Structures are given as C-alpha cells and as structure tokens.
Amino acid sequence: MTTNTETANTETTAGAPEIRVRDLHKSFGDNEVLRGIDLEIRQGEVVCVIGPSGSGKSTLLRCVNLLEEPTQGQVFVGGTEITDPDVDIDAVRRRIGMVFQQFNLFPHLTVTENLTLPQRRVLKRDKAEAARVAAENLQRVGLAEKATAYPSSLSGGQQQRVAIARALAMGPEVMLFDEPTSALDPELVGDVLAVMRMLANDGMTMMVVTHEMTFAREVADRVVFMDGGVIVEEGAPAQVIGAPRHERTRHFLSRLLDPATAEVGETPERMDKAGR
Numbered sequence: 001m002t003t004n005t006e007t008a009n010t011e012t013t014a015g016a017p018e019i020r021v022r023d024l025h026k027s028f029g030d031n032e033v034l035r036g037i038d039l040e041i042r043q044g045e046v047v048c049v050i051g052p053s054g055s056g057k058s059t060l061l062r063c064v065n066l067l068e069e070p071t072q073g074q075v076f077v078g079g080t081e082i083t084d085p086d087v088d089i090d091a092v093r094r095r096i097g098m099v100f101q102q103f104n105l106f107p108h109l110t111v112t113e114n115l116t117l118p119q120r121r122v123l124k125r126d127k128a129e130a131a132r133v134a135a136e137n138l139q140r141v142g143l144a145e146k147a148t149a150y151p152s153s154l155s156g157g158q159q160q161r162v163a164i165a166r167a168l169a170m171g172p173e174v175m176l177f178d179e180p181t182s183a184l185d186p187e188l189v190g191d192v193l194a195v196m197r198m199l200a201n202d203g204m205t206m207m208v209v210t211h212e213m214t215f216a217r218e219v220a221d222r223v224v225f226m227d228g229g230v231i232v233e234e235g236a237p238a239q240v241i242g243a244p245r246h247e248r249t250r251h252f253l254s255r256l257l258d259p260a261t262a263e264v265g266e267t268p269e270r271m272d273k274a275g276r
C-alpha cells in the first residue's frame, strides 16, 4: 500500500494532464474493440499498457493520435479536444510522436534524410535547421555516426532508434510506442529500451504498449492492463505486475512468463499485425 509520504510526493511532482481519454468506444463493424476507456496521463508520466493480443491496445493508441476515429467518447491532448470534429488534425499529430513495431523508414533515403523530410514537409523547416535538429536527435539516440547510412545497412535496433529520432525531431509533447521492440532480435532490444529509458528520464510523456515487463516495472509510473476492450486494472508497476488484483491480470502475466503453458490463440500473434 502507498504510504502518505509517497502519495504527497506523487501529488507534488505529477504534471498537468497531458492525455485524457473519456468513455472511449471504438467499433469495427459489429466488433466493439474499445468498450469505454477512461485514462489520464500527466505531463512527464510514463504509462505502459499491457494485455493479451486483440484486447485493443493498438486501437487505443491509434485513437489517441486519430489514426482511428473513435465511435464514441473524447480524447484530449494538452487540453485540446482532438475528437472535436473541427480540430486541425495535422496540428494535433505534430504534437504526438508515434513509434511502431515496424520502423517504416524510407529505404531510398539516408538516415539524415529520413529525419529531415518530415520536418521540412510538415513543419516547413529550412534545410539547415532540419539538418541541425536531425543531427541533434541522432546524437540523442546514439547514432550520430550513421547519419549518411541507408536503413538497409542498419540493424533492426538501430533502425528503430532512427525511427524514434525521426519522431523526436518533430518536437512532440507526447510519444506513443506500439510494441517498439517486438520485431527485434532479443540482443537488439536493450539498446532501444535504453533510449526509451533516457526519454523517460528527460521527462517525456510516454504511452508504451509493451510486453517487456522488466521495462514496465522499472520505467513506468503506471501500468494499465487491458482485456476485452476495457481497462481491467491500473496502478503502480509493483502492484499490477507484482501483485495483480484481478484474475485476468494474473492469468495474462502467468502466460507471459511461461508461454509454454499458453493454449493456441492465446499468445500474441506476431506475424499478422503489420500496420496495427
């Protein structure tokens, strides 16, 4: 249980709400994928979202930057209601960086060009400024020496760090990550998580869908467990992962820790999720 000291500390250090999700519903045809999500993420907070395949984690993230249009409910980013039909979607997306499982780099462009292109197109930065910001962010993710390389010459972990630098170069207020390490060979996961850890320490507001329980335990301020399109429980990582209150959370975590006991259809299907 939280002590009084810890509660006081949380209250004084937490920032203003950066993301607010209210009674969010999303259906694809008859399939109601999100069934009333309420969630608040404060400035500088890192929230990890966990849950079984198909529980709606990606759909939730995609609703937060309007890659999907919610069927019902509201999403606020930094006080702006982005679900307002009159909102400037492009302006909203500029404030939110997104990193996917697939890195989506342009293969015919160098690393630097991958970072400068969206800055020039979307933010209308001039060439020199875009190059300066690109260099700064490549440095941040530890890839300054790869500036002139092409994506195909990089490891998966390096490509993902380039994708993170590309998102950061746009100066987002919030970063959303959808299983950023799931497509990587195990030995490459650590470098990407280290970059995310650095971002968290720098005070970035982050929403991270992940199966990396060690990362969630160590870096998240809060863990949200989703199942069947609802938030089943949320709380401090030590509580949700270490001492889950709900049977569904316990079941999910035990399967994750010991996949050999999973039944067909229960493990995340890694192969058929392109683009989600």
Ligand SMILES: Nc1ncnc2c1ncn2[C@@H]1O[C@H](COP(=O)(O)OP(=O)(O)OP(=O)(O)O)[C@@H](O)[C@H]1O
Pocket (backbone or CB within 6 Å): 028, 031, 033, 051, 052, 053, 054, 055, 056, 057, 058, 059, 060, 268, 269, 273, 276
């Ligand atoms: N564009 C879409 N059209 C139709 N159905 C969709 C679409 N996107 C997602 N779904 C469905 O919504 C449900 C939730 O999918 P979602 O990708 O959000 O789950 P997830 O929790 O991210 O799963 P995973 O761990 O496998 O990535 C699934 O049943 C999926 O088939």
Ligand SMILES: [Mg+2]
Pocket (backbone or CB within 6 Å): 057, 058, 059, 178, 273, 276
């Ligand atoms: Mg997903």
